[in-house]
Amino acid sequence: MTQLAFFNLPDVGEGLTEAEIVTWMVKPGDTVKVNQIICEIETAKSLVELPCPFAGVVTELLAKEGETVEVGRPIISATVSDGAVGSVSVSTTSIPIIDEATAAAAHTLVSDAAATVAKDEGKSPNLVGYGAAGHGASRRRRPATGAAAIAAATTHAPVAAPVAGEHNVIAKPPIRKLAKDLGVDLTKVTASGASGEITREDVMGGAQQASVFRNLTTPAAPSAREERIPVKGVRKAIATAMVSSAFTAPHVSIFVDVDATRTMEYVKRLKASTDFAGVKVTPLLIMAKAMIWAVRRNPTVNSTWTDEEIIVHNFVNFGIAAATPRGLIVPNIKDADQMSMLELAKAIEQLAATAREGKTTQADMKDGTITITNIGVFGVDTGTPILNPGEVGIVALGSIRPKPWVVDNEILIRQVTTIGATFDHRVVDGDVASRFVQDVASVIEEPALLLD
Amino acid sequence: MSAQESARVPMVQLLSPDGQYGVPKEYAEYAKYIEELTEADFLKFYRDMAVMRRFDVEATALQRQGQLGLWVPAIGQEGAQIGSGYGVGHLDHIFPSYREHGVAITHGIDLMAVLKMLRGVNHGGWNPDETRFHLYAIVLGTQVLHATGYAMGVKFDGKVGTPNLADNQAVISYFGDGATAEGDVSESFLFAATNHAPIVFFCQNNQWAISSPVNSQTTVPLYLRGSGFGVPGIRIDGNDVLASYAVTKKHMDDARNGGGPFMIEALTYRVGAHTTSDDPTKYRTSEEVEYWKARDPLDRLEKFLRRQGIGDSFFEECDAAGEAMATDIRAQTFALGEPPIENMFQHVYSEPHPYIEEQQQWLNNYEASLEGGAE
Secondary structure, three states: OEEEEEEEOOOOOOOOOEEEEEEEOOOOOOEEOOOOEEEEEEOOOOEEEEEOOOOEEEEEEOOOOOOEEEOOOEEEEEEEEHHHHOOOOOOOOOOOEEEHHHHHHHHHHHHHHHHHHOOOOOOOOOOOOOOOOOOOOOOOOOHHHHHHHHHHHHOOOOOOOOOOOOOOOOOOHHHHHHHHHHOOOHHHOOOOOOOOOOOHHHHHHHHHHHHHOOOOOOOOOOOOOOOOOOOOHHHHHHHHHHHHHHHHOOEEEEEEEEEOHHHHHHHHHHHHOOOOOOOOOOHHHHHHHHHHHHHHHOHHHOEEEOOOOEEEOOOOOEEEOEEEOOEEEOOEEOOHHHOOHHHHHHHHHHHHHHHHOOOOOHHHHOOOOEEEEOHHHHOOOOOOOOOOOOOOEEEEEOOOEEEEEEEOOEEEEEEEEEEEEEEEOOOOOHHHHHHHHHHHHHHHHOHHHHHO | OOHHHHHOOOOEOOEOOOOOEOOOHHHHHHHHHHHOOOHHHHHHHHHHHHHHHHHHHHHHHHHHOOOOOOOOOOOOOHHHHHHHHHOOOOOOEEEOOOOOHHHHHHOOOOHHHHHHHHHOOOOOOOOHHHHOEOOOOOOOOHHHHHHHHHHHHHHHOOOOOOOOHHHOOOEEEEEEOOHHHOHHHHHHHHHHHHOOOOEEEEEEEOOEEOOEEHHHOOOOOHHHOOHHHOOOEEEEEOOOHHHHHHHHHHHHHHHHOOOOOEEEEEEOOOOOOOOOOOOHHHOOOHHHHHHHHOOOHHHHHHHHHHHOOOOHHHHHHHHHHHHHHHHHHHHHHHOOOOOOOOHHHHOOOOOOOHHHHHHHHHHHHHHHHHHHHOO
16 A cells, blocks of 8 residues: 655755745656655755655645745655655654545645644744744644645646756857857857857857847737736845835935047957956946046045944945846955956956856855946946945946047047946035046046056 | 965875875884774774765755754764774763764764754753763864863873773863864863863864865964964874874873873865755865865775775675665654653753743743644
8 A cells, every 4th residue: 555745845954934946856757766856945045955755656746846835835745655654754743644545635635734834923933943834733823824825735836847958059168158248049049060060150140130130029918917926035135125225325316428438448458468368358347446446536435324423434345236147136346446457357257257156145245335236238328226235325337339429529429328326415415426426437538547 | 274285284194095005104103003903993994984974964864854953964074083983992081063973983872862962852862971972062162171171170080190001081072173263272272281181182174164264263284273282283184094093092092191182183074064054065166075075084995995805795785784774763763753842941950940940831831822722
């Protein structure tokens, strides 16, 4: 005779109350062994692989990929043989086992089990230690949360199939880099190379098409009238920080258009120089240098407001807003004012790489003193940035593109950009704000000022 | 000091990473401890290391299955622990941190007791008076003070350096590179030295104090840390079970016989996470982990044993013993019930205590109210 066993989501990190199912590595019908990795979950702390606690045949996956599951809720069920029962005792509360005769009532059992993890009123989640959820099944719980949990447990949508691997692309590393720089998806490029490899020309062709026909295909509107996206994780953190910033610090924003032609030439020369070989040089780098220079001339923009005092920082922990796959984060470069142009370039590259890989740590994001947000990469001219909490200045770098510009009473085509900046008016008044932004603008117009 | 600089510091290594045995002449004094060993001892070393590793793997899985609150892996540190554990005499006392599962194995501690503690159903569960293996210290650094105090007591009892060698006692304290940066360890050095206490400070330098690298704990090799206090030291290859055994044995013997305190720095590596609650890929590179995996303590002893003519059957037997142990502890762990709620109040004070009783009463009332109808 076989029995039905459930595996409830464990607390894998001392005090976690929930986790997201990232990937299932098994599906219904699969035979699983004890300690076989069955899925990957992401907690507030890290990605963790879960080993199966029993041997048997998977009956059902009770949570879908991308779903956030409360600790203690069943995530998988399996029929296990009598031999396996010895290792998954009936007495444990975290793995209820029922015999086959009652298997038909599995959903009811799941619902009950889910209901038991709903928290007692008056028992708040613990910050350290473990065991916030899922005490004994004997406790009675509040009906409202119980019903919600039942609904969550019984409406499992079909589980997504494993993501298909990227189809075989043949391309040399420099071609891959070029494609990445130009935003070309190599899987969509037709290869013309002798051995089926993608050539430089193929990528260039793809890039031109991409730029001309950008956003040509617009997806049809979904049939559902509304989509509801749960507010959680990084999104929630961003929202809290932005609301707190916008409603505690009176924001004042100012803008200035500037001729960035010399900056673009300077970037080009740096790129070509041997010292900077292999280092990523962008207008953002010059902008960062310009801001650090302007901070020294207008120190109050690099400070913190505490109600009792204004703490002016005589160092610059330079924050860079980064859009990552997991949302917006603002890591900063510590003591950026002590860095040479080359060191700063490398630090920016490192910061971006770390952010892209999702490895930015809390320490990386702490103690920032001033921030830049490079919205120009999205092709927009400017915006009114919201302050990173704890800071009193933030600068937005808009896109740099050829525009008509008046030079000596003649209209010439110059590389023009808009610098936008927001300040905390409790600390920074219009005069200092304007001087700071003018200083930044003057460096962008004439980077040689950095030699000052 | 950087990892490269650290790697150049001389250390006692009797078994090279490719399993070659050899005693450099500056370390000749340690050779006799290896020469005394029989084949059975070498096999015991290997079997215990293999069991320790299998135990670690199973315990990690049990944590991921919700059966343990936390697990503290020691993979990579088997050589340092099994070797030194067997270097401790039968009257000596051992003060571990919370990662000394291997030392526990060498002194007959029931591994289920360790699992119960990390499940949160007991506070240790073995009697240090009987096992001489004291309870795991969760607040690191304290165990070094406890050990030093105990060693001073041994000295005051006159059980050091007597002509009757078999009656003498010594103490060993285990701690890591991170603990050396705590005042507790420096204070212990001072008290041990000024009291000429019979203690060996055994530091497993596993390179990481959670996510802080060892170079943020020290700028000189750690085995020199005690020297300013009057505690001489030596560095050993902590992934060499023979060096760990011989050096610990010699200095425990010396301490027992009145030689005073000594420090051993075992250079090793924590291959796994600090605990199941952290993610080491966030703070260290895979290259570093690979470097140390190539210096694995089990691999080198296996190579040595095979060269001595030990065949597959022994290693298969070790695997089987590990599997049997894993199956057994898995079954026992799943069968653990919840302990009575009174247990958590029972051992706070040795005698009845009004505040503890009051708290217990409060909790009982609260629990009763929940079951009666919290709605």
